[in-house]
Amino acid sequence: MCRSKEEGGMGFRNMAKFNISLLAKQGWRIMNNTESLAAKATKDILRKGLIWRVGTGNNISVNCDAWIPNGVNFRLLSEVELMPDQFVSTLIDNNERIWKEDLIEDTFDEEDTVRILQISLADVPHDDYLAWGGEASGVFSVRSAYKLLQTTDEFPRAYALQISYRNLYKKLWLLNLPTKIKITVWKITWNFLPTRCNPRAWRLFCCALWALWGDRNLRIHEKKVSTGSEIGNFVIRYIAELDGLERKKLTQTEVKPKWRHPPRETIKINFDGAFDVHNHISASGIVIRDPEGAILFSCSEIHKGVPSAFAAEALACRKAVRIGVENRWTEVIIEEDSRSVINKCRSSDRDKSLLGAYISDIKQMMYRSKPFVFNHIPRSANTIAHEIATESLKSKVGIYLEGRVSEYAENQRLRESVREPD
Known part of the structure; x- marks a missing residue:
C-alpha cells in the first residue's frame, strides 16, 4: 500500500518514515547553517544521500567518498587498489579541464569509467562541494529523503517480484x-x-x-x-x-508564439541543445540576430560524454554566453525553450545539480561582462536554433556560417525576418 503507484502500490505514505524525512530536513539545515539547533537523529540518512560535486577534486577520495552519479550509494562499484589514498584531482587534466580518459579507462571497470567521464567539469575550477543526491536540483527535499528510506529497507520477496x-x-x-x-x-x-x-x-x-x-x-x-x-x-x-x-x-488550440525581433541596439542569441541518449553525444545550436532580424552568424558544436538532455541544454547555453562575452555587444538577450536552464542562469544561488559545473562557468563569464537578459520562450519561438542543433546532431558535424543559416533553416529565417507590428 505504501509503495509508489508505478511500483505496484497505492501511493499511501508510511508516516513513520515520512516523519524521519521531515526530521532529516532539519539536519540539512544544520549543514547549511552551523548555528542551527536540530536533532542529530538524521545523520545516517544525510550521509546516505550526500554526494560530492567535483570542482578541483582536491577534497574527494577516489575510493572512500560518494562522488559517482547514478552509482550504488554514489560510490565506485568496487574499490581500486591502485589508488588507495588518491584524490579525484589525480584524474583531471587541469590545463585542459578534462578527464584523463586513458588513465580512467585503464584504472576503472567499464561501468564506472562511463559514469566518471560523464561528470561535468567547469572550465574555471571551483571548490568541491556537497549536494543532495536524491534530487536532480542537488537540494534536499523531504520527498527524496522518504524515498531513500523506502529503498534501503529489505522488502519481502513478493514485492521484489x-x-x-x-x-x-x-x-x-x-x-x-x-x-x-x-x-x-x-x-x-x-x-x-x-x-x-x-x-x-x-x-x-x-x-x-x-x-x-x-x-x-x-x-x-x-x-x-x-x-x-x-x-x-x-x-x-x-x-x-x-x-x-x-x-x-x-x-481548443492556442496560437503558437513566434520569434520576436529584439529591441533597438540589442542583439538576440537563441540557443538549443539536441541529445543522443544512446551514444551520449549532444549538439549545441546557436543563431544570433540583430534588431532587424538579420543573421549575424549561426553555429553549432558537437559534445561527447554528455550525461543527459538537460546537460545538452546547459552546454548550449554556455556556448551562447561565451559568444555574447567575446563579441562585447552592449545589450544581449539570450533565449531558449528550457525553463530549467534559464531559471538556473537567473538565480543568484549556487547550483548544486549535475549541471552545476556548466552553470558555474556561465556565471563566471557573466561576472566579467555586462549582465545578460535570459528569457524562457516556447519551442515555436526557438525553431531555427532547434533545427541547427537537430541537424548537426544527425551529421555529427559542427558549423559556423557568417551572415546566414544552413539551407534547411532558410525558409524559417525568411518567415521570422518579417518584423511584427509594434
Missing part, C-alpha cells in the same frame, strides 16, 4: 481512464497477471476487465445478466466517450 513490472504500473496509472478502473486492474495485478501490452490495447484491456468485474457483481448481487456482446458494446461506447472528451480538449 513486482519490481519487474515497474513499467507496467507506470503505464497503468497514466492511462486515460477513470481511477476506479485503474484500481480494479491494480488489484488483479497483485496476483502477478503476466500481461504486457501497447498503450492503446492496454487501455482497452483495462476497461474490459473493469466492465467484466462490474458485470460479475451485477450477476451475484442483483441477478442481472448481460451477454458478451452487450459488455463489448458498453466498453466500446465508454472508450469512444472518453476519446470524444479528449478530442474536444485538443480542438
Whole structure:
C-alpha cells in the first residue's frame, strides 16, 4: 500500500518514515547553517544521500567518498587498489579541464569509467562541494529523503517480484481512464497477471476487465445478466466517450508564439541543445540576430560524454554566453525553450545539480561582462536554433556560417525576418 503507484502500490505514505524525512530536513539545515539547533537523529540518512560535486577534486577520495552519479550509494562499484589514498584531482587534466580518459579507462571497470567521464567539469575550477543526491536540483527535499528510506529497507520477496513490472504500473496509472478502473486492474495485478501490452490495447484491456468485474457483481448481487456482446458494446461506447472528451480538449488550440525581433541596439542569441541518449553525444545550436532580424552568424558544436538532455541544454547555453562575452555587444538577450536552464542562469544561488559545473562557468563569464537578459520562450519561438542543433546532431558535424543559416533553416529565417507590428 505504501509503495509508489508505478511500483505496484497505492501511493499511501508510511508516516513513520515520512516523519524521519521531515526530521532529516532539519539536519540539512544544520549543514547549511552551523548555528542551527536540530536533532542529530538524521545523520545516517544525510550521509546516505550526500554526494560530492567535483570542482578541483582536491577534497574527494577516489575510493572512500560518494562522488559517482547514478552509482550504488554514489560510490565506485568496487574499490581500486591502485589508488588507495588518491584524490579525484589525480584524474583531471587541469590545463585542459578534462578527464584523463586513458588513465580512467585503464584504472576503472567499464561501468564506472562511463559514469566518471560523464561528470561535468567547469572550465574555471571551483571548490568541491556537497549536494543532495536524491534530487536532480542537488537540494534536499523531504520527498527524496522518504524515498531513500523506502529503498534501503529489505522488502519481502513478493514485492521484489513486482519490481519487474515497474513499467507496467507506470503505464497503468497514466492511462486515460477513470481511477476506479485503474484500481480494479491494480488489484488483479497483485496476483502477478503476466500481461504486457501497447498503450492503446492496454487501455482497452483495462476497461474490459473493469466492465467484466462490474458485470460479475451485477450477476451475484442483483441477478442481472448481460451477454458478451452487450459488455463489448458498453466498453466500446465508454472508450469512444472518453476519446470524444479528449478530442474536444485538443480542438481548443492556442496560437503558437513566434520569434520576436529584439529591441533597438540589442542583439538576440537563441540557443538549443539536441541529445543522443544512446551514444551520449549532444549538439549545441546557436543563431544570433540583430534588431532587424538579420543573421549575424549561426553555429553549432558537437559534445561527447554528455550525461543527459538537460546537460545538452546547459552546454548550449554556455556556448551562447561565451559568444555574447567575446563579441562585447552592449545589450544581449539570450533565449531558449528550457525553463530549467534559464531559471538556473537567473538565480543568484549556487547550483548544486549535475549541471552545476556548466552553470558555474556561465556565471563566471557573466561576472566579467555586462549582465545578460535570459528569457524562457516556447519551442515555436526557438525553431531555427532547434533545427541547427537537430541537424548537426544527425551529421555529427559542427558549423559556423557568417551572415546566414544552413539551407534547411532558410525558409524559417525568411518567415521570422518579417518584423511584427509594434
